[in-house]
Structures are given as C-alpha cells and as structure tokens.
Amino acid sequence: MCGIIGVVSKSVVNQTLYDGLTIIQHRGQDAAGIVTCDNERLYLRKNNGLVRDVFQTRHMLNLKGNMGIGHVRYPTAGCSSSAEAQPFYVNSPYGITLAHNGNLTNSDQLKRDLMNLDRRHLNTGSDSEVLLNIFAFELQKFGKKRSELTAEDIFAAISKVHQRCKGGYAAVVMIIGVGIVGFRDPYGIRPIAFGEKMTDKGTEYIISSEGVAIEALDYTLVRDIDPGEAVFISSNGDFVAKQCAQDIKLSPCIFEYVYFARPDSIMDKISVYKARLRMGESLAQKILRTRPDHDIDVVIPIPDTGRTASLSIAHELGVKYREGFIKNRYIPRTFIMPGQSIRKKSVRQKLNAIDLEFKDKVVLLVDDSIVRGTTSGEIIQMAREAGAKKVYFASAAPPVRFPNVYGIDIPTSEELVAYNRSEQEICDLIGADWLIYQDIDDLIDACRAGNPEIKEFDASCFTGKYVTGDISDDYLTQISILRNDEAKSNREMNDEMILDLSNGV
Numbered sequence: 001m002c003g004i005i006g007v008v009s010k011s012v013v014n015q016t017l018y019d020g021l022t023i024i025q026h027r028g029q030d031a032a033g034i035v036t037c038d039n040e041r042l043y044l045r046k047n048n049g050l051v052r053d054v055f056q057t058r059h060m061l062n063l064k065g066n067m068g069i070g071h072v073r074y075p076t077a078g079c080s081s082s083a084e085a086q087p088f089y090v091n092s093p094y095g096i097t098l099a100h101n102g103n104l105t106n107s108d109q110l111k112r113d114l115m116n117l118d119r120r121h122l123n124t125g126s127d128s129e130v131l132l133n134i135f136a137f138e139l140q141k142f143g144k145k146r147s148e149l150t151a152e153d154i155f156a157a158i159s160k161v162h163q164r165c166k167g168g169y170a171a172v173v174m175i176i177g178v179g180i181v182g183f184r185d186p187y188g189i190r191p192i193a194f195g196e197k198m199t200d201k202g203t204e205y206i207i208s209s210e211g212v213a214i215e216a217l218d219y220t221l222v223r224d225i226d227p228g229e230a231v232f233i234s235s236n237g238d239f240v241a242k243q244c245a246q247d248i249k250l251s252p253c254i255f256e257y258v259y260f261a262r263p264d265s266i267m268d269k270i271s272v273y274k275a276r277l278r279m280g281e282s283l284a285q286k287i288l289r290t291r292p293d294h295d296i297d298v299v300i301p302i303p304d305t306g307r308t309a310s311l312s313i314a315h316e317l318g319v320k321y322r323e324g325f326i327k328n329r330y331i332p333r334t335f336i337m338p339g340q341s342i343r344k345k346s347v348r349q350k351l352n353a354i355d356l357e358f359k360d361k362v363v364l365l366v367d368d369s370i371v372r373g374t375t376s377g378e379i380i381q382m383a384r385e386a387g388a389k390k391v392y393f394a395s396a397a398p399p400v401r402f403p404n405v406y407g408i409d410i411p412t413s414e415e416l417v418a419y420n421r422s423e424q425e426i427c428d429l430i431g432a433d434w435l436i437y438q439d440i441d442d443l444i445d446a447c448r449a450g451n452p453e454i455k456e457f458d459a460s461c462f463t464g465k466y467v468t469g470d471i472s473d474d475y476l477t478q479i480s481i482l483r484n485d486e487a488k489s490n491r492e493m494n495d496e497m498i499l500d501l502s503n504g505v
Contacts, residue, residue, distance in 0.1 A: 001260050001408050002086075002101040003027030003209045004192070006069040006172035006180045008233040010201035011108065014063035016217060017070040020206070021051045023213040024261060027101075028072035031085035035097045037235075038065030040177050042095060042144040046071075046085040066181055067235055069172045071099035074318055084126045087174075090133060094149070095176035100128035101209055102169035102190040102407040105470060108478075110134060110164065128171075135161050135173060149178055151232045158183050158230040162245040166470055168269055168406030168458070170225075172207050179234040182207040186245040187467050188227030189253050189406045189458050191267045195219035195482045196239075205233045210265040224268050227249070251467040254457040256449050258397045259305050259368045270450030273308055278446035278459040279396040280312030280366075283438050285465065287317065287394070290436065296392065297361040300324035303351070305368040309396040312367055324357040324383070359387035369397035370426070371410060373417030379432040384431075393432040398440045399423070402464040403479060405471055410461045412480030 005023035007013045032054040033046025045059040051072065071086035089098040104110065107127040114120045114130065122129055134242045137162040142153050158181065168189030172182045184192050195214035197204045208214050211221045225231055228245025252268050253260075258340045263273040279494035287294060298320045301310035304327065314321035331350040363383055370376050376393060384390045404410035413419040417426055427435035440462050448454055460466045 001027050001074060002099075003072040004069070004099040004101050004170065004172050004207075005071075005209070005213060006067075006099070006174065006182060006207040006233075007205070008067040008180055008235065008237060009107075009204045010035055010199055010237070011066060011070045012064065013066055014060050016206075017063075017068050018051065018055055018060065020208060020213045020217055021070045021072050023216050024209055024262075025051055026227055027209060027260065028074040030075055031073040031082060032071065033073075033085050033087050033099070034063055034068060034070040035089070035174065036065035036068035037174060037176055040095075042089065042097065042176060044087070044088065044097075046082070046091065047135045047274045048082045048085065067174065067229075067233075069097060069099045069174050069180060082122055084124050086126075086128055088126070088129050088132050090120075090136050093136060094146045094178065096132065096136050096139075096173060098128060098132040098135070098171055098173045100131050100169060100171040101192075102185065103127060103167050103405060104130060104165050104169060105167035105405055105468065105475065107167075113164075127167075131161070131165060131169060131171060132173070134164055136203045139175075143359070146175075146177055150176070151234070151242075153228055154178075154181055154232055155244050158244040160226060162186055166468060168468075170209065176234060178206065179232060179236075179238075180205075181230055181232045182225055183230035183244065184225045184227055186228040186248045187458070188224075188248075188250045189266070190468070191224070191252065191256060191261070193221060193224045193267075194231055195221045203239070204237065205239060205291070207231070207233075210261055211267065212262050212265040218279055221266070239481050249456070249467075250454055251456045251458050252454065253406060253408070254443065254447055254459045255369075255397075255404070255410075255461060258443070260408070263305075268451055268454065270447055270454075275447045275450055276305075276308035276368075276396065277312045278449055279438060279443060280309030281316055282442035282446055283309065283366075283396060283436070284313040284316030286439065287313070287436060291434075292350075295362050295390075296364045298322050298324075298357065299364045299366060300357060300383075302365060302367040302375075303327045306366045306396065309368070310366040313364070313394065322357045324354050324363070324386075325351045325379070326354065327351055330492075347375050348382070351379065351382065353382045353386040355386045357386075358383050361387075362388050362390040362392070363388045364392045365394065366394045368395070369400060370395050370417060370430070371400050372415055373426070373430050376432075378419075380431045390433045391431075392434040392436070393427075393430065395435075395437045397443060398438050398462045399426070400461050402461050403476055404461045405466060405479060406460075406468075407457060407473070408461070413476075414480070 104127040138157040170190040170192035228248040299314035301307040
C-alpha cells in the first residue's frame with residue numbers, strides 16, 4: 001500500500017506536497033519522493049525513509065514550480081532500495097513522471113511486451129515503472145509535439161492502459177509543461193479522490209489517495225475518481241474528466257476501511273470512522289449472542305486502528321472502556337514492516353501496558369484484524385504480565401486466510417495465522433482465553449451502510465474471491481515466493497551489501 005498526491009497550483013507547490021505526504025504517511029514508511037515542474041524543468045527528490053527525514057531545507061528550496069506529484073511507499077514485493085522509491089521518470093515522450101498505488105497482476109507479461117515489442121527499457125523490478133512505460137508508449141504513438149498534445153490524447157492513452165493492465169491501481173502522472181492526470185483501475189480497488197480551491201488567481205486542484213489530505217490542506221473535497229475514470233488538470237489549471245474504460249464495476253478494497261485508511265477519511269462516500277463504529281456494533285452483537293453471560297470487565301483497544309470499534313463494543317456490552325496501552329508514535333506500523341523478526345521486536349517497543357487497567361480483570365482486547373498473529377500474541381502476553389485475570393481477543397475483521405494481490409502486503413497463505421486453522425487453534429496459538437472474529441457478512445454490511453450503491457467489495461484476503469477474475473494458483477505461488485519473509489530478508493541483506501559497497505566497505 002502506498003500514498004500518492006498531485007497538485008496544480010498558481011503558486012509554488014513544494015510545501016503543499018510535503019504537508020500532504022505527511023498526512024498520508026500512514027500509507028507507507030519505507031520511502032518518500034516529490035517531483036515538481038517549473039516551465040520545462042523537473043526537480044526531483046526521493047529516498048528511503050519518512051517524509052520528515054527525506055526532505056531537508058535544501059531539498060525543499062530546490063523543488064521549484066507550480067505543479068508536482070508525490071509518493072510515500074511501502075514495498076509488497078521488490079526491495080527496499082531507494083532505486084524503487086517513487087516518483088519514476090521517463091524522458092520519452094515529453095518527459096513524464098508517475099506515482100502509483102497498487103499492484104499489476106500481469107506485470108510479468110507487460111515487462112516482456114515492453115522490452116520485446118515496445119522497445120522500452122525497465123531499470124527496476126517495480127510494476128509502477130511498468131505502468132509508467134505503458135502510458136508513455138501509448139502516448140508516444142500519437143507522434144505529436146508537446147504543444148499539440150490534448151486532453152483527448154491523454155485520455156486515449158489511459159484507455160489503452162486499462163486495456164493492457166490488470167489488477168488494482170491508482171496513479172498520478174505529470175507531463176512536463178502539459179499537466180497532471182489522475183486515474184483509477186476499472187474496479188476502483190485502490191482509492192483516489194480530487195479536490196479544488198478557489199483563489200484570487202484562479203482554481204487550484206489536488207489529487208490524493210485519501211480525502212483527509214485534501215481537506216486538511218484547505219481544499220474542498222469534490223469526489224472520488226470513478227473506476228476507470230481519468231481527470232486531467234492542465235498546467236494552466238483547466239480541468240477535464242472522462243471515463244476511459246468500458247467494463248467498470250466499483251469494488252473498493254474493504255481492508256482500507258478495516259485498517260489502512262485514516263478514520264477521518266471518506267472513501268467512495270463511506271466514512272471510515274462510521275464504518276469502524278458499525279464493525280464494533282456488529283461484533284458486540286455477536287459477543288452477546290455467543291456469550292450472553294460474558295464476564296468481561298473492561299474493553300481495551302490495541303491502538304490505533306482498534307480504537308474506534310472498541311468504543312462501540314464497550315457501549316453495546318455496557319462495560320467500561322479504558323486505554324490500556326500507550327503507543328510510542330515514533331515506531332512505524334508493524335503490519336507494513338519487512339520481516340517477522342523486525343515486526344516481533346517492534347511490538348514491545350511500540351506499546352507499553354498500564355498495569356492498573358489490567359490487574360485482576362477479565363480484559364477484552366480489540367484489534368482491527370489478525371494477520372500473522374505475531375503482534376496479537378505479543379500483546380496478549382503483555383496483558384498477562386500486567387496482571388490480567390483472563391485475556392479475550394476480538395478482531396473487527398474476519399480471519400485473514402488468503403493473500404492480497406492488489407497492493408497490500410498480506411503475504412503467502414502459509415504465513416497467515418488463520419491459514420488451515422480453526423478459530424480455536426488460532427486462539428490457542430496466540431495465547432488468548434477466548435477469540436472472536438467478525439463475520440464477513442457483518443463486515444460488508446458495516447461498510448456498505450455508508451454507500452448502498454456499492455454491490456461488491458474486494459474482500460479477497462478473507463474470502464479468496466478476487467474481483468478481477470484473473471488470479472490463478474500459479475500466480476499466487478509466484479507472489480508467495482516474492483513476498484514471503486525469507487525472500488524479504490534476503491533482499492534486505494542484498495540491499496545492505498550494495499550500500500556497503502557503495503560506501504567502500
């Protein structure tokens with residue numbers, strides 16, 4: 001999962017892009033990048049690390065121009081090398097840069113086509129570079145000068161992108177001296193929205209993965225980009241939108257509402273906060289059906305994403321809600337950390353228990369989901385060490401049993417704690433006295449209540465049903481080889497060796 005942003009303004013955009021990336025930093029903490037355009041010159045800064053670490057004053061001063069795009073990254077496959085930090089750039093045609101969130105499920109075939117048929121070079125293993133080169137190649141076919149390029153030409157190229165590319169993707173693309181285009185896959189799996197601001201000099205536009213960045217930067221959120229749609233903002237501030245795909249079906253990723261998105265975001269007309277409240281309400285009702293005579297003394301959330309559901313669970317159960325864990329906010333989100341050993345070590349660095357809230361109590365811990373079980377097991381042990389009499393565990397999401405192929409790092413099935421295990425077996429493995437999961441229908445209802453027009457969500461990590469309909473067992477085997485912790489560990493070692501060599505060690 002990554003975060004993207006694009007701005008076309010009447011003044012310098014470097015600070016707006018920086019501020020926007022800090023707002024969506026939760027979507028990726030591996031690398032960050034910004035590229036701006038001033039007349040016919042690009043100015044780029046990208047590197048590994050958090051936004052605040054990648055951009056220093058000297059970098060900001062060099063990011064000139066009134067339009068630009070930005071990206072925060074975490075790796076699903078590929079390495080954590082700064083070579084794969086975005087935005088990416090190609091010089092032909094016109095000079096084009098791209099920032100992308102998602103995953104192309106046919107990237108291997110596209111790579112072969114690009115090199116053997118389209119005669120384009122790829123410098124990394126990133127499918128974002130593939131997406132950029134597909135767009136560039138299709139745009140180049142028109143054979144026009146930059147001054148002759150029209151919005152219709154750009155939309156036609158996007159249409160070809162949709163025909164060739166499969167999977168889940170949202171992207172912002174900047175063409176030097178022309179403008180910025182934002183587009184979304186025909187299923188609308190990955191989120192993207194746009195907003196506007198009226199100024200004395202004219203209308204300014206912003207595109208972002210989440211609406212919260214748009215509103216926090218004092219723009220007005222207009223709407224989400226529709227599945228298959230593209231929006232183009234010229235360097236002069238002219239705005240055009242067009243549907244560029246033939247077969248469209250809004251099927252947003254349900255895991256955005258469970259975990260990834262900020263609770264103050266609204267995605268596809270659904271309030272993330274309200275959806276999580278409803279998740280808690282339905283889970284509380286399941287608890288009451290299952291154990292009407294429960295002995296829960298207190299509901300304690302696992303911060304931060306378990307907090308909203310915990311509030312409504314405590315209210316529905318009629319028991320106390322307490323904050324039992326204090327979070328160190330300088331430790332990144334453990335779900336998106338590469339490698340099991342790093343995730344396990346960081347749990348106790350990230351959270352510290354308040355013993356008084358646990359001592360001699362029957363505690364219900366609430367988290368957004370359970371993926372590998374590492375974090376859950378460590379936290380349950382911490383609750384016991386703090387003096388809890390019993391530790392129950394509730395997941396606001398159903399069991400995660402299948403890989404995600406659309407841009408979320410939910411790994412090979414064998415690394416998922418729920419894979420081929422019953423709920424009781426999972427309970428025993430993570431060390432809880434009782435474990436309760438959300439039902440899939442209740443999760444879908446909790447999200448759909450915010451937008452009844454959505455007929456289907458991508459809930460593949462829970463159901464194994466992939467909305468694009470093109471995912472084979474062979475493909476799942478391939479991504480498991482690329483994404484498992486052993487492969488990531490090997491890539492990290494290679495990255496360290498490359499870094500040592502570059503430093504003369």
